[in-house]
Amino acid sequence: MSGSWGIGCLASDVTKARQELEKLKKDTGYLEPERGNLDDPNIEWKYGKPDYTMVNLEYMKGKTKNHLTGSLELMVENFVKRWETESAHFKELDQWSTINRAKYHVQANGGKVFNAEESDGVGSYNWLMWDCKKELYDAEKQDFESSLRQFRGAFPKGFPWEVLEVSSGPPTIAFTWRHWAQFTGQYMGRQGNGQLIEMCGSAVVELDKNNKIVSIQIDYKPEEFLKALLGETSNYPRESEPSTEMESVCPMCPNVKSVV
Numbered sequence: 001m002s003g004s005w006g007i008g009c010l011a012s013d014v015t016k017a018r019q020e021l022e023k024l025k026k027d028t029g030y031l032e033p034e035r036g037n038l039d040d041p042n043i044e045w046k047y048g049k050p051d052y053t054m055v056n057l058e059y060m061k062g063k064t065k066n067h068l069t070g071s072l073e074l075m076v077e078n079f080v081k082r083w084e085t086e087s088a089h090f091k092e093l094d095q096w097s098t099i100n101r102a103k104y105h106v107q108a109n110g111g112k113v114f115n116a117e118e119s120d121g122v123g124s125y126n127w128l129m130w131d132c133k134k135e136l137y138d139a140e141k142q143d144f145e146s147s148l149r150q151f152r153g154a155f156p157k158g159f160p161w162e163v164l165e166v167s168s169g170p171p172t173i174a175f176t177w178r179h180w181a182q183f184t185g186q187y188m189g190r191q192g193n194g195q196l197i198e199m200c201g202s203a204v205v206e207l208d209k210n211n212k213i214v215s216i217q218i219d220y221k222p223e224e225f226l227k228a229l230l231g232e233t234s235n236y237p238r239e240s241e242p243s244t245e246m247e248s249v250c251p252m253c254p255n256v257k258s259v260v
Contacts, residue, residue: 014053021057030060031069034078035085036097044091055158062180063162076175077163080205083213084161087124088148093117100212108218123147129222136226154187154229155197164200173205187229199225 025032033056038049067074083098093101093116104116111131119127123144130139142150151159164176178200183192201220208214 014051017053017057021053021060024057024060028060028066030063030066031074032056033059033081036082038085043095046089046091050085050089052158055160058158058181059160059162062160064178065162065164067163072169073163073166073175076166076173080163080177081161084124087120093120098213100208100210100214103208103214104212105214106216106218109220109222125151128218129226132222132226136223136230150187152185154183154185154192155181156185157182170211171207171209173207174202175205176200176202183229190229190231192229195228197225197228 021032024030033052035052043049065073067077079098083096086096086098090096099116101116104119105113106119106127107113108128109131112127114122114127114130121144122130122139122142125147126139126142126144129137132139139147159179159181161177161179164178166173166175168174178198180196180198183195183197185192199220199222201218203219204215204217205213206215
């Protein structure tokens, strides 16, 4: 869930981020993610039209891959980001363009299967972490809005996401992915100190003949991600151990470093 975040940001912050983003695109040739026509006046938004400026900038600055125009990897990345926009921000399921509503179902780590209405009701964070250990995250005690508050509060500038590798194309798309952010906000009352929080995983997405999503199967290890936010792992520097460069601790992630 990359998220159109920028919690607590002023309009001037977004304007500055847009200027930096445009310069970065010009200097590097990077492509800004495509999420569909967000200016469509017919869209009914849950909380208003999203603005992805802040998270797009973080994505550009922190991604490890630069997928070429026309590549399967870029197609999959943009398709997933469009689905994310719809699942996070569209008020009406009937307006989702990415799914076959009648057949759509999602599952994480071989756990509970959610259909379209159920997954939309609980929100992506909750179905993705439904079977986590309750002491780390009890999804049954969260709802769509409370889960968003928790993770948006942890990552005020957004939670970027990228495709790493695609091993098969439509109708069965199998790929690996990476999610990351700087923990500068608060999670469950714990203040972050800017450390890199990162997780990786794999996904298998089944499409129908019209290229609509029928199913999503996600496999990843949420426990280390949650422990890092809660300060329960020795793999991340503590506030008494300042560091400007932190390496990924996710066993599925590439060995990359991010400057904080």
